Amino acid sequence: MIIKDNTDMLPQVERSDFVNDFRWGCATSAYQIEGSTNVDGRGTTIWDKFCEQAGTIRDGSSGAIACDHYNRWPQDLDLARELGLNSYRFSIAWSRIFPDGRGMANNKGLDFYSRLVDGLLERGIEPWPTLYHWDLPQALQEQGGWKNRDTATAFADFAHTVSHHLGDRVQHWITHNEPWCTAFLGHYEGIHAPGEKNIGAALQVCHHVLLSHGMAISAIRSNVANAKVGIALSLHPLKSASNQQADIDATIRHDGLRNRWFLDPLYGHGYPQDILPLFGKNTPIVKTGDMAIIATATDFLGVNYYFPETIANASNEGSLSTKVVEAEHVERTDFGWEVSPEGMTDLLTRITKDYNPPEIYITENGSTYDDVVTKDGQIADQKRRSYLVRHLAELKVAMASGVPLKGYFAWSLLDNFEWAEGYTRRFGLIHVDYATQQRRLKLSGEWYRDFLCPLQFCGDNYEAERLLSLINGMDNSGLTLI
Numbered sequence: 001m002i003i004k005d006n007t008d009m010l011p012q013v014e015r016s017d018f019v020n021d022f023r024w025g026c027a028t029s030a031y032q033i034e035g036s037t038n039v040d041g042r043g044t045t046i047w048d049k050f051c052e053q054a055g056t057i058r059d060g061s062s063g064a065i066a067c068d069h070y071n072r073w074p075q076d077l078d079l080a081r082e083l084g085l086n087s088y089r090f091s092i093a094w095s096r097i098f099p100d101g102r103g104m105a106n107n108k109g110l111d112f113y114s115r116l117v118d119g120l121l122e123r124g125i126e127p128w129p130t131l132y133h134w135d136l137p138q139a140l141q142e143q144g145g146w147k148n149r150d151t152a153t154a155f156a157d158f159a160h161t162v163s164h165h166l167g168d169r170v171q172h173w174i175t176h177n178e179p180w181c182t183a184f185l186g187h188y189e190g191i192h193a194p195g196e197k198n199i200g201a202a203l204q205v206c207h208h209v210l211l212s213h214g215m216a217i218s219a220i221r222s223n224v225a226n227a228k229v230g231i232a233l234s235l236h237p238l239k240s241a242s243n244q245q246a247d248i249d250a251t252i253r254h255d256g257l258r259n260r261w262f263l264d265p266l267y268g269h270g271y272p273q274d275i276l277p278l279f280g281k282n283t284p285i286v287k288t289g290d291m292a293i294i295a296t297a298t299d300f301l302g303v304n305y306y307f308p309e310t311i312a313n314a315s316n317e318g319s320l321s322t323k324v325v326e327a328e329h330v331e332r333t334d335f336g337w338e339v340s341p342e343g344m345t346d347l348l349t350r351i352t353k354d355y356n357p358p359e360i361y362i363t364e365n366g367s368t369y370d371d372v373v374t375k376d377g378q379i380a381d382q383k384r385r386s387y388l389v390r391h392l393a394e395l396k397v398a399m400a401s402g403v404p405l406k407g408y409f410a411w412s413l414l415d416n417f418e419w420a421e422g423y424t425r426r427f428g429l430i431h432v433d434y435a436t437q438q439r440r441l442k443l444s445g446e447w448y449r450d451f452l453c454p455l456q457f458c459g460d461n462y463e464a465e466r467l468l469s470l471i472n473g474m475d476n477s478g479l480t481l482i
């Protein structure tokens with residue numbers, strides 16, 4: 001079958017437009033792909049519990065099996081290598097290491113991630129672990145979860161143990177994934193675990209998560225010589241719904257919680273002074289010294305970019321009196337998220353101007369469309385490919401404007417468990433048939449592979465490189481090559 005595509009309309013972008021050591025990766029997270037939630041001593045997490053409650057997950061599913069990556073990781077890493085990735089972002093499930101969140105480390109959990117890291121290195125792929133991608137051990141939740149300040153200390157201990165075990169092989173570390181989601185989707189909107197709806201709780205959680213980030217940086221640096229540590233934030237460029245002053249002011253307030261609430265304290269400016277008073281009695285408790293810990297210098301900023309938001313004034317909506325409105329006449333993914341590659345440049349140039357991070361990585365970017373598998377097993381996801389190509393082309397624009405961009409991680413390597421949306425949303429460059437666990441490279445994945453390995457020489461190169469290293473090895477061992 002010949003698949004017609006829209007290649008002609010896509011902007012030109014080639015790998016050679018970027019420096020040689022630009023990081024090209026895909027991202028995943030533990031709960032979304034691993035499955036095997038009851039094996040090798042893994043403890044229960046807030047997501048296991050959340051999924052058990054009726055009405056929380058759109059298709060009533062959970063991550064209990066997911067992509068069975070816990071068992072299939074060698075094949076999945078082979079696929080990552082075949083794509084030509086030089087980096088891979090994954091997350092470490094806290095409850096595999098500390099089933100109850102703290103105490104005695106579980107060696108089987110440590111061994112799993114140790115094998116994964118070795119597997120990556122053997123395939124020439126740099127490991128980029130994230131320490132917290134939302135799967136808090138349930139035992140800690142029962143002591144208040146992130147509302148409890150002690151959870152920050154437990155997280156720093158977890159960071160210490162993991163970096164102690166993997167730090168000889170892992171240089172890049174991401175402390176948290178999207179603290180906004182942990183705090184506000186989990187504790188204000190209630191659509192993510194643990195499902196609370198309380199602004200005061202959300203703000204306190206947010207503070208403890210940021211505090212734990214700063215504490216974890218020191219733990220990692222104490223174990224890993226030359227560590228590069230950062231955080232991955234979900235950030236959004238914002239547009240005002242109209243040019244009326246009320247909407248413009250609302251947009252500034254919305255930015256205050258969506259973006260500045262994280263960037264300002266991380267870069268040493270404290271919580272935004274124009275926003276803090278709006279929370280009244282819900283203002284988080286901040287102890288002396290906390291803001292200095294949160295502002296511990298990082299080596300890079302991870303930006304998870306998906307879509308811009310359009311903001312209007314709404315006098316009855318929450319403490320900020322703002323609401324997100326649907327922009328009209330814009331392109332959207334099947335999830336309804338606006339597609340705006342230029343928005344990414346706006347966001348990145350603004351971050352560079354206002355905060356000047358030494359390095360920026362796009363730690364997530366991707367799209368979901370309802371894929372159709374043809375009878376002969378192909379997935380012609382032109383729209384996802386177009387999204388990918390246009391965002392990669394936009395990276396060049398951002399870099400030309402002075403953004404210190406050093407890498408890009410596509411979300412995601414595989415279709416996976418998309419949180420409250422269950423398995424109804426597919427973000428992968430590789431399709432997963434959940435009934436059989438068969439993986440199939442989508443058209444978007446083929447494009448990424450061809451982009452990363454021009455003329456599809458990657459496989460051959462890999463063999464050639466392996467041969468070369470074998471020869472070098474023999475050479476080193478004293479054998480004379482004729």
Ligand code: FCB
Pocket residue numbers: 029032177178181234304364411418419427
């Ligand atoms: C991000 C999450 C990631 C995935 C994508 C689609 O907010 O970090 O786990 O769900 O959205």
